[in-house]
Structure formats: structure tokens, C-alpha cells
Amino acid sequence: MRALTWQGKHDVRVETVPDPRIVNPRDAIIQVTATAICGSDLHLYDAVIPGVQPGDILGHEFMGRVVETGPGSTLKKGQRVVVPFTISCGACFFCAQGQFSACDNSNPVETQEASELLYGHAMSGLFGYSHLTGGYPGGQAEYVRVPFSDVGPIVIPDGIPDEQVLFLSDILPTGWMAAENAQIHPDDSVAVWGCGPVGLFAIQSALLMGAGQVIGIDHHPNRLRLARDLGARTIDYRHSHVLEALMEMTGGIGPDAVIDAVGMESHGFSPDNLLDAAKQKIGIGADRAHVLRMALTAVRKGGRVSVPGVYGGFADKFPLGALMQKGLQVRTGQTHVQKYTSELLQRIMEGQIDTTFLISHRLSLEEAAEGYRNFQENQNEWTKVVLTPG
Amino acid sequence: MSRQRELALIAGAAGLSLAAAMLLRRRAEDLRRSDDAPGRTARRLDxxxxxxxxxxxxxxxxxxxxxxxxxxxxxxxxxxxxxxxxxxxxxxxxxxxxxxxxxxxxxxxxxxxxxxxxxxxxxxxxxxxxxxxxxxxxxxxxxxxxxxxxxxxxxxxxxxxxxxxxxxxxxxxxxxxxxxxxxxxxxxxxxxxxxxxxxxxxxx
The missing domain is CATH 3.30.530.20 (START domain)
Structure with a gap:
């Protein structure tokens, strides 16, 4: 089959690789009909996430048609499914509590040790990501082997176009969980850093959950326009002092909740970010945590901090004082996708949520490398890339 | 510095190191006795x-x-x-x-x-x-x-x-x-x- 493989920093290629086969009883093989490039794929593209190896097949946002099933799968050949990027067994202590991204049993034994060393515990397996999370071949390919297919994939009724449901695989539930983690009360003020796909879905979700005002922060005019179209107010950090603006826009109180939808690759020329960027460049500190620092400083006393943005390593100059002195609550984590897919599919089918507005480019799988390059270099215009194999 | 003085300094440093090591070991043993952690988690290899x-x-x-x-x-x-x-x-x-x-x-x-x-x-x-x-x-x-x-x-x-x-x-x-x-x-x-x-x- 054809698949997009990681070869090194800023070097991804579509290559011919062996087709996947059923390996375990609960597996299914999916023929991919649509797949997307995620902002967190850019962390791999930029080689700032540890544990990626040449030849790894990328991609964790995908859907397709079931073409083969193991004896333990509950799927049927021919069904259309969206596959969560988190691989979860459904049986362990964590899955039983709905904490699917903390699954104990999906990260292979051989790759758990490094994750335990870095994080203290091994997290769940993820498609198309680091070997810290299993090194599972991803979905930017013609076919994917889906483990625990009786737990993860959600069956999509015929008649709903792929593009309306594809983002159930990651960014829509990630934006939803980000808003949920912000514990939004009616009429709250919520600030969202990053108007990329996750940030935009977090804005949409926060408004659906009853926020009074949502303020999107970015520097790309097109992305800020998309945020405004959803009903958010905006701050362009190139033109305005973010902390001052947020205080003024919230009556001097500060946002009740803040959402960091940027993660480990903050932009900007602030001194802390320049230092982080230098350290990231030479590999002695993986995360550029400028946005998280700013979010902790901006949020009101006793406020809530939600972090859907991906962090992989370590950060210093961390405002622990603000966290403690202001009595903040922080919630974060890889998304427990399986917990949200049914409800969000229902909301899509009822017309409450539209996911197609952020798709800017549609390419074939063979053009994936071009998609990565543009998604990384021209973030203003390239807001979301959907790839179609075959 | 005379050869004799050098030797005395080296012997002194070695003695201090040994005493420090013994103290640290005794302290570690005392600490071991005062907690409920499984024995294999002790701060020693042997x-x-x-x-x-x-x-x-x-x-x-x-x-x-x-x-x-x-x-x-x-x-x-x-x-x-x-x-x-x-x-x-x-x-x-x-x-x-x-x-x-x-x-x-x-x-x-x-x-x-x-x-x-x-x-x-x-x-x-x-x-x-x-x-x-x-x-x-x-x-x-x-x-x-x-x-x-x-x-x-x-x-x-x-x-x-x-x-x-x-x-x-x-x-x-x-x-x-x-x-x-x-x-x-x-x-x-x-x-x-x-x-x-x-x-x-x-x-x-």
C-alpha cells in the first residue's frame, strides 16, 4: 500500500510499504477514505517530539471502510467508521472510568519503559505518533490495522459525508474536552490561545456550553476571522498586549477560564520564547511553553486552566507562583476520544456542530508532503488539510 | 610542599571520605529501618x-x-x-x-x-x-x-x-x-x- 512516512526533520515521503494484516483477535483492517494532517503532526514534522523513527507511518485522524475483521471485532465488513487516535482496550481500570488515553493495555510492553522513564507511567497507544506511545502505524495510508476495534471506532450511518465526521477522530473531541476541562459556567469569559483547528473547536464548544464571551488569541488574520465567524472576540498578539487586553475585556477581573490550544511550539519574540526556542533547537528542553506561562498569568484568581495543547518534555521559568498564589485549577491530557464520539456525532447529525468550515485544502495522499510543508509554512491560509488516498 | 606533607594530606582526605561514606551508609540504614517501603526500593544496589x-x-x-x-x-x-x-x-x-x-x-x-x-x-x-x-x-x-x-x-x-x-x-x-x-x-x-x-x- 501507499503511506506517508516520516524520514527526518521536515522530510516526509509517500512510499510503498507492506499492507497491514490482522494480528490480534480484536483487530480490524480499515481502508482509509479520508485522513487529515493534525497540528500535532507538525510537532513530529519539526522533530520536537521524542521517539519518532525513520519509516514510521504518520497520521492519527482517519476514517474509512472496514475490509477485514478479527474474530473478536464487533465491526462488520463494509461499515464506515471513524477511528479515535487513542487506542484503548476498554477493559482496564482507566478505560472503565472513561480515561481512555490512559489505557494500561494498548501501549506495547516493549515501548512502555521509555514512557515510564520520561513520564512516570506509560500512556495509551496512539496511531501514527511517537514510539513512547507504541509506534503504531498511522492513518495517512491506504489501509490501517486498528487494534481493539470493538472499543474505538464509531460506525457512521451512510449518507453523511466523510468531511462532516472525520474530525471525530481527534480535533473535535479534543476541542470539546478542552472546553469541558475549563469547567465553563453560564456567561463565563473564556480565553483561548491558538485559533488553529483545536482552538477553533474549543471556541465553538465553549460557546455551546454557555460561555458569555470567548476570546480567541492568535496572529494569523485568517484564523482570527474564523474565530470571529464562530462568535468569538479576538486579540491579535502582534497588535495588542494580550494580558492588558484580556483584563480590559473582562472588567479588570481576568478570564474565568483559559485554554492553551497551542502547546509546545509557541510563536513570538518574547524573551522566554526565544530562550526556549534556542534550547529546543539544541535539544536540551523540548517545550516552548510561552503560551502556558501567559495563560497562567492571565486567568483570574481561582480560575480554571485547560491545556489541550501538546507538551512532550520539560519547561522551566514556569509560573508556579501564579498557579499556587491564585489558587488555580489545571486540567489537561490527551483526549479520551471514545468518551465523546457518540454525543458529538449526534450533535453533528442534528446540525448543532459544523466541522467543515475549517478545511482549507483537499489533497490526494500522494500530495501529503506538500500538505505538510504548506500547513507548517503558511498557517494563515492552510488551516486544515484533508487527504484522500487512492 | 614536602613529600611527607603530601602523603599526610592524601591520607587525611581518604580518611574523611571513608568516614563520610560510613556515615551516609549508616544514615541510609537508619532510614531503611524507619519506613514501610518494600525492601527492594532501598537506595542501594547490593x-x-x-x-x-x-x-x-x-x-x-x-x-x-x-x-x-x-x-x-x-x-x-x-x-x-x-x-x-x-x-x-x-x-x-x-x-x-x-x-x-x-x-x-x-x-x-x-x-x-x-x-x-x-x-x-x-x-x-x-x-x-x-x-x-x-x-x-x-x-x-x-x-x-x-x-x-x-x-x-x-x-x-x-x-x-x-x-x-x-x-x-x-x-x-x-x-x-x-x-x-x-x-x-x-x-x-x-x-x-x-x-x-x-x-x-x-x-x-
Whole structure:
């Protein structure tokens, strides 16, 4: 089959690789009909996430048609499914509590040790990501082997176009969980850093959950326009002092909740970010945590901090004082996708949520490398890339 | 500086270092006596000439179920994942095989304790290549979470510290093999399969 493989920093290629086969009883093989490039794929593209190896097949946002099933799968050949990027067994202590991204049993034994060393515990397996999370071949390919297919994939009724449901695989539930983690009360003020796909879905979700005002922060005019179209107010950090603006826009109180939808690759020329960027460049500190620092400083006393943005390593100059002195609550984590897919599919089918507005480019799988390059270099215009194999 | 004075300084520094080391060791021993942490987590590498390692894993299953898995040779070989093998000889003799480089290591053991649902323990026979003791203990987990399965291994590495690090570098040190076996056991019991990122079966 054809698949997009990681070869090194800023070097991804579509290559011919062996087709996947059923390996375990609960597996299914999916023929991919649509797949997307995620902002967190850019962390791999930029080689700032540890544990990626040449030849790894990328991609964790995908859907397709079931073409083969193991004896333990509950799927049927021919069904259309969206596959969560988190691989979860459904049986362990964590899955039983709905904490699917903390699954104990999906990260292979051989790759758990490094994750335990870095994080203290091994997290769940993820498609198309680091070997810290299993090194599972991803979905930017013609076919994917889906483990625990009786737990993860959600069956999509015929008649709903792929593009309306594809983002159930990651960014829509990630934006939803980000808003949920912000514990939004009616009429709250919520600030969202990053108007990329996750940030935009977090804005949409926060408004659906009853926020009074949502303020999107970015520097790309097109992305800020998309945020405004959803009903958010905006701050362009190139033109305005973010902390001052947020205080003024919230009556001097500060946002009740803040959402960091940027993660480990903050932009900007602030001194802390320049230092982080230098350290990231030479590999002695993986995360550029400028946005998280700013979010902790901006949020009101006793406020809530939600972090859907991906962090992989370590950060210093961390405002622990603000966290403690202001009595903040922080919630974060890889998304427990399986917990949200049914409800969000229902909301899509009822017309409450539209996911197609952020798709800017549609390419074939063979053009994936071009998609990565543009998604990384021209973030203003390239807001979301959907790839179609075959 | 005279030669005599140099020697006196060196002797003084050595004496101070020795005293500091003894103090630190005594302090560590005092600390050991005052806490409830499992013995193998002590801040030392040497336990009377043995290395000691282990891991506890909570498995959502009864002690009887887990014990039964461990006594099933076919299941055991899946749990050991190819790096470790176990075969039973007549009587209570068991031979463990570690797939090490440059040649596999075989260790003959006797099953010295077998309390169904509670404890299995093996001890290497006198003429074995490695002096080792392996224990699997099972106890009920709190909050109805199933069973706490604890693997515990004490061994004298061949060639001492160098042998220990050689095994560690190869990924064949008994502590690591124990941890991995327990995790595979948990996967098999809780999900019916052992997770792998391979897109093809390796066992054909």
C-alpha cells in the first residue's frame, strides 16, 4: 500500500510499504477514505517530539471502510467508521472510568519503559505518533490495522459525508474536552490561545456550553476571522498586549477560564520564547511553553486552566507562583476520544456542530508532503488539510 | 610542599571520605529501618551480594484466575514474549531460558513454594549457571480492583556489576524481564491479547 512516512526533520515521503494484516483477535483492517494532517503532526514534522523513527507511518485522524475483521471485532465488513487516535482496550481500570488515553493495555510492553522513564507511567497507544506511545502505524495510508476495534471506532450511518465526521477522530473531541476541562459556567469569559483547528473547536464548544464571551488569541488574520465567524472576540498578539487586553475585556477581573490550544511550539519574540526556542533547537528542553506561562498569568484568581495543547518534555521559568498564589485549577491530557464520539456525532447529525468550515485544502495522499510543508509554512491560509488516498 | 606533607594530606582526605561514606551508609540504614517501603526500593544496589528487582501490577481478575494463567505453559510462553522461556522437567524442576547475546542462558530451578492463588517461588539449583530466586505473589487489591501481582527476583549476576550492566544493556536483566512479563500477563488477562504495533504476525 501507499503511506506517508516520516524520514527526518521536515522530510516526509509517500512510499510503498507492506499492507497491514490482522494480528490480534480484536483487530480490524480499515481502508482509509479520508485522513487529515493534525497540528500535532507538525510537532513530529519539526522533530520536537521524542521517539519518532525513520519509516514510521504518520497520521492519527482517519476514517474509512472496514475490509477485514478479527474474530473478536464487533465491526462488520463494509461499515464506515471513524477511528479515535487513542487506542484503548476498554477493559482496564482507566478505560472503565472513561480515561481512555490512559489505557494500561494498548501501549506495547516493549515501548512502555521509555514512557515510564520520561513520564512516570506509560500512556495509551496512539496511531501514527511517537514510539513512547507504541509506534503504531498511522492513518495517512491506504489501509490501517486498528487494534481493539470493538472499543474505538464509531460506525457512521451512510449518507453523511466523510468531511462532516472525520474530525471525530481527534480535533473535535479534543476541542470539546478542552472546553469541558475549563469547567465553563453560564456567561463565563473564556480565553483561548491558538485559533488553529483545536482552538477553533474549543471556541465553538465553549460557546455551546454557555460561555458569555470567548476570546480567541492568535496572529494569523485568517484564523482570527474564523474565530470571529464562530462568535468569538479576538486579540491579535502582534497588535495588542494580550494580558492588558484580556483584563480590559473582562472588567479588570481576568478570564474565568483559559485554554492553551497551542502547546509546545509557541510563536513570538518574547524573551522566554526565544530562550526556549534556542534550547529546543539544541535539544536540551523540548517545550516552548510561552503560551502556558501567559495563560497562567492571565486567568483570574481561582480560575480554571485547560491545556489541550501538546507538551512532550520539560519547561522551566514556569509560573508556579501564579498557579499556587491564585489558587488555580489545571486540567489537561490527551483526549479520551471514545468518551465523546457518540454525543458529538449526534450533535453533528442534528446540525448543532459544523466541522467543515475549517478545511482549507483537499489533497490526494500522494500530495501529503506538500500538505505538510504548506500547513507548517503558511498557517494563515492552510488551516486544515484533508487527504484522500487512492 | 614536602613529600611527607603530601602523603599526610592524601591520607587525611581518604580518611574523611571513608568516614563520610560510613556515615551516609549508616544514615541510609537508619532510614531503611524507619519506613514501610518494600525492601527492594532501598537506595542501594547490593543486597548481601544479590541484585534485587521486581514490580507490582494490579490486574482486574481474581487471584485464582491469575494463578491458573501462570501455571499454563502455553500462556506463560506468550507472557514471556520470546526473550524468556520456561519449561518443566519431571518433578519440580523448571528450566528458565534467557535469549541473551552471544548465547542463550539456561538456569535450572526448583519450584520451592506453590500455594495456589497466593505464591509461587523458584530457586536455582546448586549447579545452576546463575544463582537466582524468583517469586510471584498474589494478593487482593483494595477497592475491588482485582489482584495485586508482585514479581520479585533476586540474583547474583555473572561477572558481578559488569554482568549486571551487560544484561541491562541487552534488555535481558531479570528485573526488566519480570516487569515485561507482568505487563503482558495483565494485557492477556484483561483484554485477551497482547498489544503490538506490528502490522504482521511475527509468530507466523
Amino acid at each position: 543486597f548481601g551480594g544479590y541484585r534485587v528487582d521486581g514490580r507490582t501490577v494490579t490486574i482486574s481478575a481474581s487471584r485464582a484466575d491469575i494463578y491458573a494463567q501462570w501455571r499454563d505453559p502455553a500462556r506463560l510462553n506468550r507472557i514471556f514474549g520470546g526473550t524468556l522461556g520456561l519449561r518443566q522437567h519431571p518433578g519440580d524442576r523448571f528450566v528458565w531460558t534467557i535469549d541473551a547475546t552471544p548465547a542463550p542462558i539456561e538456569v535450572e530451578t526448583r519450584l520451592v513454594e506453590d500455594r495456589p492463588g497466593e505464591l509461587l517461588a523458584w530457586r536455582s539449583v546448586d549447579e545452576a549457571e546463575i544463582d537466582v530466586e524468583i517469586k510471584l505473589q498474589l494478593r487482593d487489591a483494595p477497592a475491588a480492583r482485582g489482584t495485586e501481582a508482585e514479581a520479585h527476583v533476586a540474583w547474583r549476576p555473572r561477572w558481578g556489576l559488569a554482568g549486571h550492566y551487560a544484561a541491562w544493556m541487552q534488555g535481558t536483566d531479570p528485573g526488566r524481564l519480570c516487569r515485561q512479563a507482568l505487563k503482558r500477563l495483565k494485557m492477556l488477562v484483561e483484554t485477551g491479547e497482547i498489544a503490538t504495533a506490528d502490522n504482521e504476525r511475527r509468530d507466523g
